[in-house]
Each structure stands twice: as structure tokens, then as C-alpha cells.
Amino acid sequence: MKNPEIVKADKLGLCFGVRRAIKLLKEAASKYGEIDTLGPVAHNRVLVETLADLGVKPIAHLDQARGGILAITTHGAGPTVLSEIKARHIRIIDTTCPIVRKAQNAAKELAEAGFDVVIFGDAEHSEVKGLLGWTGEKGIAVLDVKQLYESGRSPSRLGVVSQTTQIQSAFIEFAAQLIRMLGPKTEEIRLVNTLCKVTQGQQEAALELAGKSQLMIVIGGSSSANARHLVEICSPFVETHLVETADEVKTSWLVGKDHVGVTAGASTPDEAVEELIAKLRSL
Numbered sequence: 001m002k003n004p005e006i007v008k009a010d011k012l013g014l015c016f017g018v019r020r021a022i023k024l025l026k027e028a029a030s031k032y033g034e035i036d037t038l039g040p041v042a043h044n045r046v047l048v049e050t051l052a053d054l055g056v057k058p059i060a061h062l063d064q065a066r067g068g069i070l071a072i073t074t075h076g077a078g079p080t081v082l083s084e085i086k087a088r089h090i091r092i093i094d095t096t097c098p099i100v101r102k103a104q105n106a107a108k109e110l111a112e113a114g115f116d117v118v119i120f121g122d123a124e125h126s127e128v129k130g131l132l133g134w135t136g137e138k139g140i141a142v143l144d145v146k147q148l149y150e151s152g153r154s155p156s157r158l159g160v161v162s163q164t165t166q167i168q169s170a171f172i173e174f175a176a177q178l179i180r181m182l183g184p185k186t187e188e189i190r191l192v193n194t195l196c197k198v199t200q201g202q203q204e205a206a207l208e209l210a211g212k213s214q215l216m217i218v219i220g221g222s223s224s225a226n227a228r229h230l231v232e233i234c235s236p237f238v239e240t241h242l243v244e245t246a247d248e249v250k251t252s253w254l255v256g257k258d259h260v261g262v263t264a265g266a267s268t269p270d271e272a273v274e275e276l277i278a279k280l281r282s283l
């Protein structure tokens, strides 16, 4: 049997936002010792475990803070959470990704200008919770226009932003539906493109590779929004599997496959990608 050709997507893996956060956290850990992070640094178990070995550990709630230093993750946080941390005299290390910060500023400015703010995103995701926080009482997070309709809101001025890692075509479709449904009733709809270009580039590269492959393997955290979106993008075209580590690859997936594509979520460490490639070559 001929070994399959294993090809990596042109753009994949750790983004600059997560790399920056890792650097800041490593520096802080070597200076202060133990650091808490409010939630996992990024949605990747391998990365969280690597940082935990250096003393950087996630907590779910402020009451669990072990010491006087707390890191805000790349996903950012809302102003109420930041005030609560300051009120507890806990020192903050802010690793909010600059792209998420831009989205927060857009949401805040829209709310301050009197717009109701719709966030195209998963209301349970930590980035979206933070974005909602910056809109005060004026924000709602939805993934479907129907949810907005069912909420009973009928804003006259509507601002629209997106969770940074959403799929571009899905955001465009959402905005088009919103305009069709609410446009005639509203005075103004203002849309700000807050999508992350790094994520968009990785999604486009994954789609291109999926078109040339018989199997796609996405390596990333099962709770990582951008890794799941990579699966969503590739799976209509080719058999696609999401794995968190190379050990999860099943030999049966490769049977009869000559071209295998690999891509990785934005919080997947480089070593995890290399381990996956090595594993695929060894099978």
C-alpha cells in the first residue's frame, strides 16, 4: 500500500494573539511564580497543561484566586469583571488579544452612540460574554436572526459586530438576513467587521486544502470555537475529523486515502501539529 501524501494547510495553528499571551504569561510566571487565569488561557487542553506546569493555572471564578495576580485571557473580559478584580486588590496581567480589544471597543462605541448592539456569536463563549459586558444593557448575542426576533426587541438603531472567530460567510449571511428582516423597520443599521483576519486566513487555507484532499484532520481543542469552525468548513467537502492530540487518530480513517490534509486551530501548540504529522507518516 502506498503511503498517503500528508499536506499541511498554508496557514494554520497558533495565532499571534495566543503566542503573545503565552509569552506574557511565561514572563509573569518566572517573575511572580504562581498566576491564576480567569478561565483557560485558550481552549486547548495541551496548552493549558503546559502552562500549568509553569504555575499558570485556570480558575473558574474570582473566589478561587490563589494569590494576588490574575491574568485575563486572550478572550478578554467585561468592565464589571475588571472592576471586581480591582476591588479585590488583585494585580491584573491583561493578555486580551488586540483583535478582541478592537471588537470590544466597537461594541462599546456603538452602545455609547445609542445603538442596540447585536453580537453574532455564541452567548456562552467567554469572548462573547466580555463583548456583551462592554455594551452595558444594550447588547444581545445570537447566532440566528430568529433569536433576535423572538427576544421581542425592535431597535430603531442597530449596531452589529461579530465574535472574532466566526466564519466570514456566515456573518455576511446573518447580516443580510438582519437587513431583510429588520431593515424596513429601522432608522439605521451599522455593521462593524470585527472578524479576525488570522482566523479568516486559516479558514480559507483549510477550505482550499479540503478541495484537494480525501481526508482532513483538524487538530485543536474540542471546545475551541475556531477549531470547530475549521471542521464545519471542511466537512461538507471531505471526510473531516477533529482531534486534540495525535493519539486520537484512527488508522481506519487512512484506509484508501492518498491525500490527507492537516490544519490546526489558533490555540494548538506547534509541537502538537508536528506530533500529528509524525503520527500520520508512521501509520
Ligand code: SF4
Binding pocket: 015, 016, 017, 018, 074, 097, 098, 099, 100, 164, 165, 196, 197, 198, 199, 226, 266
Ligand atoms: S484567533 Fe484571532 S482574535 Fe483570537 S486570539 Fe488569535 S489573533 Fe486574536
